[in-house]
Amino acid sequence: MKLLRLEIGEKFRSLHAGFSMDFHSLTEKSMNEMPKFQPFCFAGLNGTGKSNVLEALAAIFYHLEFCVAKYRPTAFEKHFRRNKCIPDAFNVQYLACSHNKKRYVPALSDRVTITKELGKEPVMTIQAFPFSDDQKIISVSLLPSKHNDAPAPGKEYLPDIIVGYSSGENEILSLPFIKNRLIQFDEYKEAVIKNFSYEEPESSLIYIDSEMSQAVLLSILLFENKDTLKPLEKELHIKGLRSFRMNLNLHKIHHDIDQKVSSPILKQLEPQIQKLKKCASSWFADDKLMWLDFFVDEQTKKAFQDNFKSSFALFRFFQILYELNSRIVKDSIKEEVYSSKGYYTDGKLPTGSPEQNVFYFLDYLILKHVEGEPKPIELLLRNFSDGEHQFLHTMGICLMLKDRSSLLLLDEPETHFNPGWRAKFIKVLNDSIKAGGGNNMMKEILLSSHSPFIISDCMPNNVIVFEKDETTGSISAKTANELNIRTFGTSIEEISDKIFKYDQSIGELSNFELEKIDFNNIKTEKDVINAKKSIQHLGDSIEKDLILARLNQLIPKTNK
Template identity: 30%
Template sequence: MKIRRLVIYDIESKPLLKGVDLFFEKGTADIINANCFIGINGSGKSQILEVIIEIFLYLDNIFRNENKLDAKKIFSPFAFRIEYEISLNNEIYLIIFDCSELKTSFKKLHIEILKRSNDKVENLDVNSLNIVDFIPTKIAGYSSGSNETLSLPFDSYYDEYAEYTWKRAKKIKDHNDYSDIDYDPRLYYMNYNTNLGIVISSFIFKDELPEFEFILKELRIKELNSFVISIQTLGPQSPNRNKGGVILTPELELWRQKLINISDENIFDEKHQLNTLKFNINDETRLAFKDNFSSALELYTCLYKLELLNNLIVDKTTRDKIKKERKERRLVTKMPIVSDINKVLNYSELKFALNDDSEINYLSLSDGEHQFMNVFGTLLMINQENCLFLLDEPETHFNPIWRKKFIRILEKITSNRKLDVFITSHSPFVVSDCKQEQVFILKRESNNKISINRPPKETYGTAFDNILEMAFGVNPPISDNSLEEIKELQNEDDPDIIRKRLNDFGDSLEKATLVNRIIVLKEKEDI
C-alpha cells in the first residue's frame, strides 16, 4: 500500500486545502518511508490526514459488501483525486479515484485500476471487479489529543456499525432471519480510550508479535498480570430496557461466551445482565485465548466491536440530531460520553509486572508510556497487508530519547510490510530521520491559503537547528526571554557589565557574540 498522489480540487469544509496537489515518493520497498507533515499550529497538517480518512470512508460506504447504504444518498465529501498502489497476490495495482465536482453522485466517480507486471501496464475493466478488494484493508487513525475533526469520519463509521448491529440483532431475535452478516471494521480510531484493548490484545499475543519484546524493554515492563472486563446489555440507561436492552448479534454473543469461558472469575448481575470478568494472565490463560482467537487483531476486534455498541446507549433522538449536523457540517459534534455504569463494554484494573517484579496499575503509567503502547502496539497488531496508518502527532508525550528513536522503532517493527504511514509533527527529532522527499513543510500564507513545499535542503541526519529554521523560521534556536537579554547586551558599551552577565547564559553562538563584543570594546579602550 502506498499513496502516490492526493489532489483536492475543491472543498467547502476545509478551504485551506483547496487546490492542494501532492505527490508522494515510492521510496525503498523493504522499509517504511513515512510521509511527514510539519508546520506551526493551524497550518493544515491534521486536515490532510482528515481528508484522506474522509475519502476512504466515502469509498468504503459505496463499495463495501455488507451494510450497504442507499447509493442515492451517498455524495462525495469534496472534489478530489487519489492515486495509490496496492499489492494483491504478488501483483501491483495502481488505483485511481477521481471526483472532480463537489457533492456529486458516486455514478460520476471516475475509477481506473491498472495492473503493473513485467514493465507492462494493463488497464482493467472496473465493471468486472469487486472494487472493495482494492481499498486499503485497514485504515487506522491516531490522535495524541482530542482532535475532534480527525475523529469525526471514524465516529460516523462507528455510528453506522452500531446501528447496523442493533437492527441485525433485533431482526434475528424477532424473525430468526440470518440474511445479513456481520463484518469487521475497516476503520480504526486509536486514542486514549481504545488503548486498553490494544494493550490487552498485544500482551496476550506478544509471542506472535515480532519486536514486541523491544517495546517491553523500552517500557521496563515484564508482563501483564491481570485485568477486568465488564460486558453489560441492560444498563440503567440501555435503550428499550423493557425489551431486553442492547441485543447482541450471534457473533458478538459467541465472543462474549468465549470471554466468559476463558475468565478466571465471572460475577453475574442479572438485573443489568452484567458479566464482570476477571482474568489472571498465565500460560494457561494465554493458551485459552489463543484457542479461541486466532490473533491479537481478532481479539482486539472482538473487544472493539463490543465497545462500539456503547454508542447505542445514547438516545436515538440525540444520535439522529448529531448525524444530521455532521452531514451538514454545521459543527464538530461528538456523541455524548457514556458513563462507565452504562457502558456495554468497560475495562478496569489493568495491572503489570515491572522488570523488578513490582506491580503497577495501568493508570499509574505516564502519558508517554500510554502513548508508546498505543502507537507501537497498534502498528504491531494491525499487521495485515495494504494497511494505512494516519498518525497525528504520535510522539507528543515522548521524552527526548523516545522522540529520537521514533522513526527507527517505526521501521524496525514494520519492516518488510506493505503499508503506508502519514505523520504530523512539530518535532525536529522525527524530521531528522526522514529523507527530504518525504517531508512536507506547511505554512499558512493567509486565512484561506497554505503553501506546501519540500525542504530546500536534505533533512535526513541534519542538525535540529536547520530543521527549526526551515520549518518554523526559528533562528537562532533559543527561547525569547534569554535571546532578548543577549540582544540587549550585544548593544552594551561597557565590557565589565557584559562580563558580569556572561555566566547567566548557557553555551551558544549568541553567547559567543558577547565574548567577541567584550574583546572589541577592550580593544577600543586600549587605543
C-alpha cells in the same frame, strides 16, 4: 497500500481548490524502495495545511467505505449521499493488491485511481503492473449488491484498515471515525433484532483513543512472543501483563420505540463470550452483569491463542464490545453527528457511566521494571504517563497490523514526548513494525509533526514541507529533497531554521536578554564586565557564546 498522488478539487479547510501532492512515484528506484520502512512526515508552520491532508484522506476513505458498504442505518441514510462528500471533488491514486494475491509486492499490485467530480459519484479504476499504456484500465463498481447482501467489488481494493490517531484531539480528523462507530453500533443492533450473525465490523476505520489503546495492548500482550514485544520492554520497560477484569453489563436492545420486545445486547456475541469464559481464571454472572477475571500466565495466553485466531481478531472483538457503549446515544444526536461537518460534535456525544456502559476493563495491571526495584512491580495502566500512553498507542497498532493493507493517519503523535522520546520515535516505529512482521509494502504511515527530531530521522523524499503563500493563500507541499533540504541526520537547529524559519537555538525570552546588550554604549572595560554580569544567569548556548566573544573583542579597544 502505497499512496501515489492526492488532488483536491474544491477548497477544503486550508487547502485551496486544485491542491495536489505526490507521494511515491512509479520509477523503478521508487518501487524498489517501497518494501522498506519509509513513513511520510508532514512538516511546516501552523496553518499550512498539514493536518488538513490527513483529515481529507480520512473523510475520503470514510465516504468510500460507505459507498461500497452493504449496510447503512436508516438515520445515516438520511444524510449520506453517494454524490456528496467533503471534499466533494478529489483524485486519489495508490498501489494495492487485491486480497486474493499471495504476495504483496509492486509487480503484483494494481494502480487504483478513485476520482470524484463535484456533485457526482466517485469512480474507481485499476491498472495492472507495469502501469504502462499497454495495460488496460478497468472500471470497478462501487455499488453493493441489489439486495445488500454483499459489499461492492471496489471494497477489495480499499485498505483493510485505516487507523486514525491525534494526540491533540483533532476533532475534524476524528469525526469520520466517530460517525463510523455509531454506524457500526446500529449495524450490530440490526443483527440482534433480525438475528443475523455478526463476526466483525464491516468498515475498516479504527480510531485509537485511550479505550482502543487498552484493547490493542491487551491483545498483543496475550498473543505476541518475546521478540515481537521487545520494543515495549526496551522503551517502556513493560515485562508483561499480570491481570485484568472484564465488566459486562447485560443490557437489552429494544426492537421498537414502545420497548415491548427486546433481546440481550450480547446475543450475537455469545460464542465469543463462551470462549472468554474458557480463558478466564474465574467468572460470575447474574441477570444484570457479568465479570470475568484473568490472572495471566502462560496457560492463560495459550487459552486465548486456542480460542481466538490472532491478536487482531481479539482486538476486533474488544472493538465491538466498546462500540456497544454507544447504546446511550439517542437517534436525534446520531443524526446531528451524521450531518456535522466537523466543528460542533465535541461535547454532544454523551459519556456513559460504568452502569450505562456495556463494557469496560478494570484492575488492568501491567508488570513493569522500575529503576531501583529488584523485581518488576504491578502498575495500573491508568498510572502510566501521557507520554507512555502515546507510545503505546502507536507501537501497539504497529505490532498488531502485520499482514494487513493499512493506512495510518497520525496527527502530531509526539505531543506528550520528552525530547529523548521524540528523538527515538521513528526508530521505535520501525522496530515495532519489524517486530510485528509483515511487509512494509502493505503499510502507509503518514504523520504530521513540528518536531525537528522526528524530521531528522526521515529521508528528504519522505518529508513533505507545507508552505502558505500569504498573498494568495494557496498551499504548496513539496518534498524536502525538492527544496534542497537534507533532513536525514541533520541537526535540529538546521531543520528549525530551514523548515520552521527559526534560526535560534534558544527561546525568544532568553534571547531577548541577549539582545538587550547595547554594544554602541559599551565604552570602557567596566562596561564590558557589567554586560557579562547581566547575562550570567543564562545557560550555555551558541547565541551566548557569540555575545561573549564579541564582548571579549571589545576589551583591547576599551583599554586604549
